[in-house]
Amino acid sequence: MSNAIHLHYDVSGEDFTRAGEASGLVKKTLKKLGYNTDAIRRVAIAMYEAEINMVIHAEGGYCDVDIYPDRVEILLADHGPGIPDVDKAMQEGYSTAPDNVRTLGFGAGMGLPNIKKYTDDMRIETTLGVGTNVYLTVVVKA
Amino acid sequence: MTVKELAERLELKILVEGDLGREVTGCYIGDLLSWVMGRAPEDSAWLTVMGNINSIAVATLADVSCIVLVENAALDENARQKAEMHEVNILLTQENSYHLAVKLHELLQ
Ligand SMILES: Nc1ncnc2c1ncn2[C@@H]1O[C@H](COP(=O)(O)OP(=O)(O)OP(=O)(O)O)[C@@H](O)[C@H]1O
Numbered sequence: 193m194s195n196a197i198h199l200h201y202d203v204s205g206e207d208f209t210r211a212g213e214a215s216g217l218v219k220k221t222l223k224k225l226g227y228n229t230d231a232i233r234r235v236a237i238a239m240y241e242a243e244i245n246m247v248i249h250a251e252g253g254y255c256d257v258d259i260y261p262d263r264v265e266i267l268l269a270d271h272g273p274g275i276p277d278v279d280k281a282m283q284e285g286y287s288t289a290p291d292n293v294r295t296l297g298f299g300a301g302m303g304l305p306n307i308k309k310y311t312d313d314m315r316i317e318t319t320l321g322v323g324t325n326v327y328l329t330v331v332v333k334a
Numbered sequence: 335m336t337v338k339e340l341a342e343r344l345e346l347k348i349l350v351e352g353d354l355g356r357e358v359t360g361c362y363i364g365d366l367l368s369w370v371m372g373r374a375p376e377d378s379a380w381l382t383v384m385g386n387i388n389s390i391a392v393a394t395l396a397d398v399s400c401i402v403l404v405e406n407a408a409l410d411e412n413a414r415q416k417a418e419m420h421e422v423n424i425l426l427t428q429e430n431s432y433h434l435a436v437k438l439h440e441l442l443q
């Protein structure tokens with residue numbers, strides 16, 4: 193599409209302190225472009241949850257963001273361990289987060305449910321031992 | 335009520351001054367980050383003991399108007415730096431969440 197804006201970010205799996213940077217930059221970009229605040233907030237929350245999951249559960253990955261006038265589409269891809277049971281992972285409260293990140297406030301098992309709640313479409317492709325792709329779409333209402 | 339007024343009225347110490355003119359319209363209490371991320375209404379005061387760098391990301395992305403660290407919870411140095419960079423208001427109190435929220439409720443009436 194001619195008027196799409198494409199953004200690409202690599203997400204480091206080592207640097208915990210930088211997690212959320214890509215989501216923050218996307219948020220800033222959408223603000224600059226004048227998108228409505230509700231859509232911006234939904235994109236920011238959903239993308240952050242997927243981004244932080246790549247850091248905590250998959251040693252990092254990358255994000256591709258496509259910004260259209262009427263929607264934002266995001267792919268978050270990693271080469272982590274994959275998700276054995278996606279239905280289970282989607283349940284509120286289910287988490288395999290290790291203790292060291294739980295002390296930081298992660299591990300409520302609310303990340304994927306948040307993504308579901310705040311996006312208009314969410315799709316997970318995952319293969320054990322190969323990695324996970326999370327596709328998100330947020331529709332922007334004028 | 336603005337964050338500045340909130341700080342004055344409840345005698346909160348200002349640890350990081352972002353945009354103190356931001357409106358506070360509610361309050362949310364929680365320490366589990368994705369719980370807060372999914373449930374905290376925007377423009378609320380977020381009461382927590384989590385003073386790490388990931389809290390700053392949550393505050394920014396969920397658009398709360400300030401973080402209030404309760405019970406004198408510590409603010410990590412890298413969290414302080416990130417908060418300054420992103421202009422996130424951070425306040426401190428020795429009170430616990432319950433007591434502070436009760437007072438905040440009265441102010442917001
Ligand atoms: N990119 C991923 N790669 C591998 N496993 C994942 C990935 N994303 C999520 N998971 C799995 O799905 C579970 C649920 O994810 P979810 O984001 O809902 O909770 P959490 O990350 O454990 O905790 P929270 O997000 O509340 O801090 C995770 O604990 C993990 O087992």
Ligand SMILES: [Mg+2]
Binds near residue numbers: 241245304
């Ligand atoms: Mg998560």
